Amino acid sequence: MNVSPLEEYGLRCAVQLAALPRGESLSAPEIAEREGLSVEYVSKFMLLLRRGGLVRTIRGIKGGFLLAKAPSEIALKEVFDALKQPKKAPRGFCDSFSGKSETCVRSKGCSIRPFWETLSRHVEEFTTRITLQDLLQGEEVTRGKTRAIALEGASRLKEEISV
Amino acid sequence: MNVSPLEEYGLRCAVQLAALPRGESLSAPEIAEREGLSVEYVSKFMLLLRRGGLVRTIRGIKGGFLLAKAPSEIALKEVFDALKQPKKAPRGFCDSFSGKSETCVRSKGCSIRPFWETLSRHVEEFTTRITLQDLLQGEEVTRGKTRAIALEGASRLKEEISV
């Protein structure tokens, strides 16, 4: 239950692009310089982000990267999804079954799944609602928005319960 | 942002112990059998859980493992903490600074930290409040409790805001 380097650095690079004036681009060496990473490594993230449709590239000398959409249109979840390991499906509880068995031993009556599902849902809610724009606007806005999400989610729960 | 095998399997093994009648123990081969894991692997988890103070062991033939506390006294967070890699501090955003710099490049004005902190706090809230006992009691109870936690957290937020 932790953040992979790919996720952190990739998000940081995306934020760098989000901070640019609309229409401007940034080259890999420039991003690498700003984030203190190697150019090669940054290139790797950017390729993933491009394949995920979040970033457009300009080739040739004077080339670089820019966001494919406005920062306010890009949810953090999109960034994380783009950065996921290409082959590997993401691990949740119960996805994995252990070596000896053909399928999850507890396909039925799993004691862990309900907890895991609820938690995942909350995380997903956050990451789909917070955008690059929100991060740009800094601490105040991010905290404010997360509060709003929590409150709203809670009212929805209340309704579900009272029905 | 995913669950490590250690965390999942370790928690499962803990749940196996929680399901036992009070005072009874379970041997590594028995746990391994029930979870479809190798005995050696299970032993590894159990060692971590013991070092974390969550599990007591009985040595010798007829030996085994049992919880050191009542299932209702063991929060999931304790289990996860015990299973963390011994040396490695957990990765959060901003913990890591990249190769070239001595400290995090964005020690000040980090655009990612407030988001990350808020999310972590929520996750922590869940894992400290849900216990092994809750998992045992099944889907209904777990879902109900997670709802309650969400609602309560939201009211607290409301107070903070209105002050």
Place this chain on the structure above:
DNA sequence: TCAAAACAATACTTTTTTGTCCGGTTTAAA
């Protein structure tokens, strides 16, 4: 007392992930 079964702990192997390297293509400008 001895053997069998179980925990203890560390070393080892395999797999996955992280991060780098390098030969290729594209494009702007001299």
Place this chain on the structure above:
DNA sequence: TTTAAACCGGACAAAAAAGTATTGTTTTGA
């Protein structure tokens, strides 16, 4: 048309994590 700077993308190396093996210690009971 040549050159330099940048992206492309797969191969490769290094580090971390997952999972196994092994050797040793403890205890029960024949």
